[in-house]
Amino acid sequence: MVFAFASEIGAAVLVTWLTWWAANGTLARNDLAGVRTRITMSSDAAWQIGHRAALRPTVNAGAVTVLWCAVCIGVEPLRTPVSVIVAAVVLVGGALLSIPVAQRAVRRAAPED
Template identity: 40%
Template sequence: MGPERLAATSIAAIFIVTELVVTVVLAVVSWRAATGRLARNQLTGIRTPSTMRSDQAWVAGHQAAWRLAPLYAANALIACSLLLAAMVRTWSTGSVVILGIVCLVVFVGMALCIAVIAGKAARRATAHHDGPP
């Protein structure tokens, strides 16, 4: 294995591990918060103004995010498959880096969309709770 191929394989492996670790962390945090096992806090979870408004909003937002957790898994599966294919097909190091960055950008975009959905669910829960008796 030449140095170019070794570098490309190593970079792809780093992106694969990163994708898997971040996917597991986000899924576990969403699940724990959605089930009430992770209390509202300043360090982990979806911390939008609407989810931080109350404990009820926190749980409602994370329940909405948890329902979308299969998207995290699907994204990780696709990203890892593409990166593995790049390793097998001996892509150049630059191509592997670009593919890895694109996969992570897609992941971040998806996480931001899920945070927006969670915020909307938290606002609905708060509005329903604060509404007339």
């Protein structure tokens, strides 16, 4: 179980790190990582605007996931498959929530361009 929680922590850090890099322009548009929708992939500016907006829900979900997993590692009765699933749901939920947030941000910024 500890390995599963450590893997969840690694995934949360990776997702947060990639979103941070995309938001800051270090991670360019690509077909592998990031919020890859028609709208966010439409231009480099849209990519960066979308990821800046997606950063908050991604960081929040990543932080909650890391904290939950750390608590579960430290508290033996919480080391269960259900707790691993909870961590995965929080992380994936944050990623899914970031998609409409990113798209709305790009749409709002479009008239300004």
